[in-house]
Amino acid sequence: MKQMRQETLRRIISLVLLIVLTVVFTLTTDTFLSWDNITSMLREAAFIGLIAIGVTTCIITGGNNLSGGLAVGMCCMIFAHLYHYTAMSLIAIVLLSLLGGLLSGLFNGFVVAILQVPDFVATLSTGMIFQGITYVLAVRNQYGSITSEMIKNPTMAALGGRLPNGIYYVTIVWLILTVVMQIFLKKTKMGTYIYAMGANRKSAEYSGISFIKVKMVAFTIAGFMSFVAAMFTLGRNGTCDVNTGTALNLQAISAAVIGGAAFSGGRGDMIGTLIGVLFMQVLRNGVLKFNMTTAQQSIISGTIIVLMLVFDAYYNEFMQKRTTRAAALAREKENAGK
């Protein structure tokens, strides 16, 4: 008798709840399942989703990443700064922003893997550093005050656009990257190493896998995702301010955990995170639809997450009990048959 794996269970539960929420919102409001609303939801989901890809990768290695959103702000600001103060070509600016994103990842990797600072503290601190760099790079007016800079570049503006059928480019890129990362995690050597490092670091190291390399790769992937999110943020808003991206991280972490990732490492994948992101987005968007005060919105959406967590835990426990019981009874039967 095989036990069902915990993350599979959690994924099924969140998927079921996602469907239930969707049905409830569709029945109770008239605009929820409109094409406009769907594309709009998918667009919002994409920004969280891009960060969540990076966060999930880091969580699978047994770590965490609290700096992903702040790295988005930093990449945006590198772009805005260079755009405003230099005459570089767009390509060069984009490449330097990319470099910023990748370096943010490598720096995280350095602090976590080489300085051995626990992920939580490390990325909390590097997040502060990224925020600081964002402040330093911020565009200023004649009084020296920080202003946000409009980037009137048609190429960048196009990034914020959508296909004729209404789906935004950012959604497509997010979905593509989700699939790519899923393949990366499941089908490549490095992907396997990422799981191995998270689930059993000792064993992975005995197999000749470098902790430093795995952490570096995971954080660099997160840095890259921050860069991608940054470019689309610029495309969408045509600008950035010093607080860009600060709120993305907690949502991304929540989405990853709801999708089955565990802080202890080795669990979770992109499909789970995709479900988690959609769940969070549907919940948030759906709750907006009722005529509720902001207080009620907070209470309802928070309570639904709590209920889901409790249900998930209760169901898990129940299933575990049932499987052990079933196993015991099966053993009994097998013996009786002899």
Place this chain on the structure above:
Amino acid sequence: MSNSVKNNPVVKAILGSSRILVLLILAVFFTIATKGTFFSYKNLVNILYSVSLIGIMICGACFAVLLGGIDRTVSGNAALSGAIVAMTILNKGVGGSNVALAIFLGLGAGVLSGLIHGLILSRFNIPAFLLTLATNEVLYGFVQLVTSNTLIYVNGCTLMDYIGQVRWLGIPIPVYIMLACILFAYIILNHTVYGRQVYSVGGNRQSSELSGVPARKVILIAYIISGFMGALAGFVLSSMNQQASAGQAKNYENNVLAAIVVGGVSMRGGSGSIQNAILGAFLIGVIENGMNLMGVPSIYKDMAKGIIIIVAVAMDMANQPGTPLNNLKRRLSKKAA
């Protein structure tokens, strides 16, 4: 260094914890950089005052972290309690019995919130990080309901004015409240059965349960303490501000957690101490105060804070064998020898 010096407990403590070392180095640096202003009585009081709220919250949240959990709701509890206290006094008046009722309701809300969290987290295997993230949102929803999103002013309440404005020996009352909370947490953790049980359940819940430790009750009480401390901080905050707002104390939980973790309390539970957690808060408080005194432009402050935290923690980690930095250190010392 002679052995007698080396064995001095104070010296030992300093050498043993890079955080104290970093703190001392920073203190000396800031003292020199500010020509002594940093080390003035007045400024030290300022530092104490600036960490007092966080300090009170740490005295609660620390219990959750020692049990391998996390409590992000300290801020929500603070906001809710502050709002309830202010609202009750606004509606009932500032008479003694009304204030007592207000405080009872405010702290009661914190205890109730802690009770609910404790019940859920002791019963179910749920990631506390995610749960308290969600419930904090719920708590702030309730704060909005209580305050209707307006500022609630508290005028003429003697007790709250006293807490907010009176100083003993030049030290504001919130500092004494924080010290009392630290003492409380220290005694609980170090001298009571409950404290022993916290460390034991944090280290190995199963074995503790089989030894007759009521693990669920231990977890439940931890979150109740955390809720109470959060609520107390909220009451102090409202006293300091003489008002309550729907967004007060927001994001304080991040500072609280940062301080606890920087203080070296393991997030896996079972190891760390309240002294170290408070030390973490002081490390962060001293950095902020020192930079304010030096007139460091605000844009560099975050960066400096991040770097100093990394350095402090990395130095600690470098003392553990097997890490790359430790290997480097050993290799260097070998070469030198």
Place this chain on the structure above:
Amino acid sequence: MKKLAAILVSLLLVVSLAACGSANAANDTKPANNDTPAADTNTNTDNNTATTGGLGFVERTKNPYEDEMKFAWVPTRASEANATAWGNGIREELSYWSNTTLNVFDPEGDAEQEAKIISDLVAQGYDGIFLQTINPDVLSASVREAEEAGIPVVCINMGTTEPHAALVSMTDFEAGQVIARRIGDALGGEGKIVIIEATVGAARGVKLQDGFMSVLQSEYPNIEVLDSQPADWNMEKAQNLMNDYLTKYGDEIDAVFAHNDQMAEGAGMAVQNAGKSGDIIIWGANGETKALEYIEQGIITGTVYTNCKEQGKTAARIMMLYLNSNIDTSTFTKTPVTKMPPITVDASNVSSITPDMRW
């Protein structure tokens, strides 16, 4: 491998050089398009995208005073007192017509989040949006989206760079200027001041600061700004910061300028606790009830008062006006602005702000 390293190093150099450039940002920034302070709400209008043709018209099918109308109010933070005052003003005005509903959405001070909420509201077919933008640039695209979907966006206090239906604004730049003059005159043109700033990059803080500094630089060259640090709109932080200022500068400080009343109150408390009440001039901005009381008690010196409730009502009236017209607000090339009168309040005239005007 060596080549790669070389490329990396050179790229790093470029980045760091660029970063050095920012130190002189104040000097080589492009000058603002327009010297009149009012222009700060609608700069860049000359090169925006919606300039094709003149004013457009649209056939509106709904009668805003009879058909079911759904409005949204999106402040910077729903939990802030002035947001509530504005919201109450809007609600009060709209409540005369029972066919209207008003829902409040809270982006919690995050511009990205606010942009997302606007997109959500567009997708959900709201009839009109009241918006206090967190960042005029970040919100531009989303507001454009709403306008093009035929949803008028009436902004309160802070609009977007892109033109939209209307802006009902407090004065920021001018308020900063007025406060600078009041402080400057009180000090006789000479003295030392400290500033308690808003959250780094917050647009209203930036404008207050710019207005303040512009007057200080041009009219009071002998007033020295000792220090200027942010306290994130937050009372406790302002109190701690003021404590640090007092420790560092002691009696040198003649005046404090805080970007809002909450921070001014915090500074006032710090000064009071240091036993220096009355020695230091403290100015805030907004005019919330507590600040007015503190002015009465002499804890802070003055503030720039705006009647927020009235401001909300004005916004609601403008919204109803548009919805009952056939003006296509998305074809505007410049945002129409109406400004609320700033009332400079100090101990001499605080009693003129009657209780019903306080919020």
Place this chain on the structure above:
Amino acid sequence: MSEKNELLFEMKNIEKIFAHVHALDHVNFDVRKGEVHALLGENGAGKSTLIKILTGVYSKDGGQIFMDGKEIEINSREDAAEAGIAVIFQELSLVPTLSVYQNILLGKETSKFGFISDASEKKQIQELIDRYGFPVKATDIVETLSVAQKQMVEILKALATEAKLIIMDEPTASLSSRESELLYKIINQLRDRGVSIIYISHRLEEVFNLSDRITILRDGKNAGVIEKENIVPSEVVKMMIGKEISESTASRALHTSDAETELEVKNLTHLGYYYDVSFQVKKGEVLVLTGLVGSGRTEVVRSIYGADPFDKGEIIFEGKPIKPTIKKSVANGFGLIPEDRRTQGFSPLLTVTGNVALTSYDKIAKGGFVNKKDEDALGRKAVELTDLRPANPNVQVGNLSGGNQQKAVLGKWLTRDLKVVLIDEPTVGIDIGAKDEIYNIIEDLASKGVAVLMVSSDIAEVLRVAHRIIVMREGRIIKEFNNGVATQEDILLASSGFVNETKEAA
């Protein structure tokens, strides 16, 4: 046969010095091709140091290592792997969330542009599995497998590297007898295929059965090498500990005590786990529940303690029926030494005192406040009572050796006034000297009138301490030995279900 005697691996005059102490003092050790070579010795004899040297965890301070006649240097795990040496760890070193084939090939995947050639790898591993007939599938996720299956994956991992020498460190410690049998079969299979095995175990019986040769270490020195045909158990034990164990462990005279009944269980049933279990434990008696792992013994004990529920039946303590909860049990003077001490026995971060005091705060605390003096005294008392080493109650239990960890767990209860003590597999993974001390402690308890209910799979152990024996099989009591003499054979047969063939103990 000459081929069989060909040397595969040889260590000569190996030295290892830790802080001026000779951990290994000119130790010689060799392994022939296709041989199962057991390495015996008490904890601290140098077994694990030797293994760590030959797997590259430690570097030797002197001596030579030869593989296939050529001298090699082993300075890292990679060196060891390259030389064809693989280790099956006591604590399983698999990645729980990956599949069997992913685990086996971890770090050695064949790939194109970083992409793993999945299909061919699965096939390749499945073939390997089929060749040995292991009951696992290449695509199974490791965390869903049983302990025995996981161990097979470990062995497969070694085989996949074409290891010539496989080191098995306590491989049967957590296996049931049936699973152990399967492992023995596998070991024999490997031997037949020419793989050499270094076998380390505390279960002497299996060592004697399996190994072709035994090397015995004592105090970091060679104490002897014995060929299979020359193995005499008592001689081996003598060589290991330097003295002979006095009691015979082959049989045991039993007797039913006529003391008062302390604990009685009537028709206790937990569906799916055990059925109709009834027995009595008298004061001062040691009753042992034995049988194969999974026969329901542990579950019975846990139910009696209140750690698990039960469906039907009665538990009677001192003549009164009780509904046990852990809290009540502790108050009633029950104590539990649980099955898996690492996960259930102690808090690794706490000191010995901290662990010991956990059960006794009702005695050393007033109004919730701990009396530090009494607490320290309690810690010292526990150290004294169990002869715990180092004799320092302020050491973190996680840093102690297995035997001393178990003593700390015992200390939790010995410091209390016990009436009933429930002991579950107390000596798994513990060296022979410490085992003896633990048996002495159990006997001591019984002599003080404590009712002892013990669970054990180790028949030598059962015969060493039992006053009466109950054999369980598939959740039911299949046989009771109350009087007369019980022998290893009797118990083994009963455990395996051959009840009728055992003679009725009169």
